[in-house]
Amino acid sequence: MMDSKMMMMMIVVVVVVLFARGAQGSIGINWGRQSAQRLLPSQVVDLLLQNGIKHARVYSSEVDILSAFVGSGIQLTISLFRASLINSMDTAKAYVERNMPFFGPSSVRSVYLGGYVFDAGRDHAFFESSLKSLRMLQTALNDRGVGDQVKANFIHYELSLKPNISKPSEAEFLDQLKPAIMEYLDFIRQNHAPFPIEITPLLDVSLIHDFGLDFAFPDNKSNLVIQDINGALYTNIFEWQYDCFVWALNKLNASDINIVVSQIGWPTDGLPGATAANAERFFKHLLPLVSSNKGTPMRPGAPIDINVHALTDETKMLPAEYSRHWGIYRSNGQPKYKIDLSGQGRDIYPTTVKGIMRMPDRWCVFNGDLSDPYKVNEVLKWACDHTDCSSTFIGSSCSHLTFNQNVSYAFNMFFQFQFQDEEACTFDGLATVSVDDPSTPECVFPVEVVRGRQRNYVPRPPKGFTGTV
Numbered sequence: 001m002m003d004s005k006m007m008m009m010m011i012v013v014v015v016v017v018l019f020a021r022g023a024q025g026s027i028g029i030n031w032g033r034q035s036a037q038r039l040l041p042s043q044v045v046d047l048l049l050q051n052g053i054k055h056a057r058v059y060s061s062e063v064d065i066l067s068a069f070v071g072s073g074i075q076l077t078i079s080l081f082r083a084s085l086i087n088s089m090d091t092a093k094a095y096v097e098r099n100m101p102f103f104g105p106s107s108v109r110s111v112y113l114g115g116y117v118f119d120a121g122r123d124h125a126f127f128e129s130s131l132k133s134l135r136m137l138q139t140a141l142n143d144r145g146v147g148d149q150v151k152a153n154f155i156h157y158e159l160s161l162k163p164n165i166s167k168p169s170e171a172e173f174l175d176q177l178k179p180a181i182m183e184y185l186d187f188i189r190q191n192h193a194p195f196p197i198e199i200t201p202l203l204d205v206s207l208i209h210d211f212g213l214d215f216a217f218p219d220n221k222s223n224l225v226i227q228d229i230n231g232a233l234y235t236n237i238f239e240w241q242y243d244c245f246v247w248a249l250n251k252l253n254a255s256d257i258n259i260v261v262s263q264i265g266w267p268t269d270g271l272p273g274a275t276a277a278n279a280e281r282f283f284k285h286l287l288p289l290v291s292s293n294k295g296t297p298m299r300p301g302a303p304i305d306i307n308v309h310a311l312t313d314e315t316k317m318l319p320a321e322y323s324r325h326w327g328i329y330r331s332n333g334q335p336k337y338k339i340d341l342s343g344q345g346r347d348i349y350p351t352t353v354k355g356i357m358r359m360p361d362r363w364c365v366f367n368g369d370l371s372d373p374y375k376v377n378e379v380l381k382w383a384c385d386h387t388d389c390s391s392t393f394i395g396s397s398c399s400h401l402t403f404n405q406n407v408s409y410a411f412n413m414f415f416q417f418q419f420q421d422e423e424a425c426t427f428d429g430l431a432t433v434s435v436d437d438p439s440t441p442e443c444v445f446p447v448e449v450v451r452g453r454q455r456n457y458v459p460r461p462p463k464g465f466t467g468t469v
Helices: 004-022 041-050 063-069 089-102 124-143 175-190 201-208 237-250 276-291 373-385 403-417
Strands: 027-031 055-058 075-080 108-113 151-153 195-199 259-265 306-309 363-366 431-434
Touching (some): 027 259, 027 276, 063 075, 089 124, 108 124, 124 175, 195 237, 201 237, 276 306, 373 403, 403 431
Parallel strands (some): 027 055, 055 075, 075 108, 108 151, 259 306
């Protein structure tokens, strides 16, 4: 017979194992619809389930999106970008009432209010107004009985921290933000909510810090090793940036608050270093790091929750060109690079979208008529103003094109944005439709997919709720 001491040891082991499983970090994904062609919400839900994704962030609360996720088992974060829309308890209650079918265990677990609220350019009145909106929204959620499952929150970015630091232990929030941030931290502590951050590795190492490109990748191949106090060593920007926020929170006596990475991605065009190969390299090492529960030097062994940004490109996103190229997938549902969203580090492509129909292999190209160079340049400018030419910019995948090829690229992008309507391939007699693919080994001239639902479904807001959602 097993003695009581042995039984107690086994119980302890079982409890530890169960706790470890429950505390495992998660990998989610973000999906936006600022594009010429949008995947249908049902296609997205199917795609996420095929790839084993259980968490997603969407940048709206449109009914067609939320309805598709109900019953899927995927937990959602939604966004309400203008905090000022929640300007009274009546508007907060109206927003919650409208979305009640989707709150709680059904799907929606978080609502992000506003953009980057804690920004040095804001004034105290803005902070107070935003925090008031946040409180009212959470109160409305609590009053409807879903506050335990659904948390109202803000998102945070590096620009809320003091600049020009060289190691995480130097990080702290900007002095002018500290009073409002301390008030906010009290709020999320009371509501058992996390502290959501966004990390942009390529931008961080090249535009904000001069760390060099290799420091962006968590594969320990960078020659730069940053030594910090307590023996902490940093060989990549992810752990460095994550622990900057850990230190900033610690200095406000908020070491108990959990951090979640609500957005982290690698663009594949529109910026030097923004390539599919680099995106593949980045995620090949980041996702296993997350799933390993290794944690970071400041929080060793702590699970990390991240959301990969993003599912698809958003060719109408403004203003930065690279922001149109965050997608793992092209608009035709084909993945750009290998990524194992399970976090196991396998050398695989993600599952492809089902039900996507590609339009015929037709391209709109420049006919080569340079008799009026001024006219050609004006038409080229007009085409780029009405479509997405960011792939032809310096450092991008199509930056090597000749002038004639650049014109063809712009014409074709507009043609595809208009779903191959032949009237969109005239350009004052300078264009023609071709069945010969003008792509080069480095530059893809895309072909669109068959037209689907193009307009977001926005229902009439309930009484008491003003503005758009």
